[in-house]
Amino acid sequence: MGFREEARSWLEANCPESMRSPGYGTDGGRRAKLDPDTRLWLDRAAERGWTAPTWPKEYGGGGLNAEQHRILIEEMRRLNARAPLAGHGVSMIGPAILEFGTHEQCLEHLPKIATGAIKWCQGYSEPGAGSDLASLQTRAVEDGDDYVINGSKIWTSGADRADWIFALVRTDPNASKHEGISFIVFDMESPGVTVTPIDLISGSSDFCQTFFDDVRVPKRNLLDAPGNGWTVGKRLMQYERSSLGGAGAARQKITTVDEYAKTYVGLSDGKISDAIIRRDVLSLRMDERAYQLTLQRNAEEAATSKASGFLSSMFKLYGTEQNIRRQDLTVSIMGTRGLGWSGDGFEVAELNATRGWLRSKANSIEGGSSEVMRNIIAKRVLGLPD
DSSP states (O other), X not given: OOHHHHHHHHHHHHSOGGGSSSOOOBOOOTTOOOOHHHHHHHHHHHHHTTTSTTSOGGGXXXXXXXXXXXXXXXXXXXXXOXXXXXXXXXIIIHHHHHHHSOHHHHHHHHHHHHTTOOOEEEEOOBTTBSSSGGGOOOEEEEETTEEEEEEEEEOOTXXXXXXXXXXXXXXXXXXXXXXXXXXXXXETTSTTEEEEEEOOXXXXXXXXXXXXXXXXXXXXXXXXXXXXHHXXXXXXXXXXXXXHTTGGGTTSOOOOSHHHHHHHTOEETTEESSHHHHHHHHHHHHHHHHHHHHHHHHXXXXXXXXXXXXXXXXXXXXXXXXXXXXXXXXXXXXXXXXXXXXXXXXXXXXXXXXXXXXXXXXXXXTTSOHHHHHHHIIIIISOOOO
């Protein structure tokens, strides 16, 4: 049996029917409350190693090569299967630990990520260090076998539900601002950690501010060498931007606006009746298809050559701007039905569409603003002068 037949047979037998619908994978964690099918799908995929298909088997992954991974994604999209696991663990810190961590760090953290046992959050931005991240002031001072951390982070997504955090901290205040930074991970239940949620216009509190007051963290939790945090942090941002740009969502079929148009606008002779909306839907679908093919081509090229990591900025820019455009078009198609906030007069899907539209406004900021992405593309990809 070839790998495609093997993957198809396994998915058919193990992916619950309720997981074959639009939606997101759980990001796990100690406090995750999962419905039975979500838990079953996560546990089965983790046992197979397919929550992190390309990671080595000894670290909880599936050990798949690039071609096998591509086939697995295609077969999951055929079923419209949700990713069994999502979040910062598999898309950001996991790959960074795999690249920069010791064997002991990989054994300690990666299997817990792959099984969804630990939910992670990111400690990068600070109230005075956003786009100029290298100006961060959170300090980590050596004290015996530990670092003592003081400072604060902001826009720490999911910090109020996270089990561990990966953070950039300043370990050498006398070095240049880039060279004095280190990358460290630690438990969010450590004494001295306080989290305050930040309300968004969408009504949720996914973003938080996190405070560190004399938090003691073992030195062995440092990832890579002291002072090399900027290198690790930049690499992790490339993983993040690729994920935000849509590469992490490739396991599911693209949720199109066609169904909304059919429901809220109607059809005439088999076509969307409104000519302007028909044009906008077609344009979006063409761009989505071209983008997915570009992501696939980049993955294939990366498997045989050292592709530029700065291309992640291009994917982040285009993928997030495209999602904003998709959300705008969705609520436009729905008319007043797309502006509901609460009440029995709206369907759940309509209320979710409103919140999704509002939430998408953060896409152009999180993970690096669109303006910053354009600067990186100009300098690092196109080679344009300053």
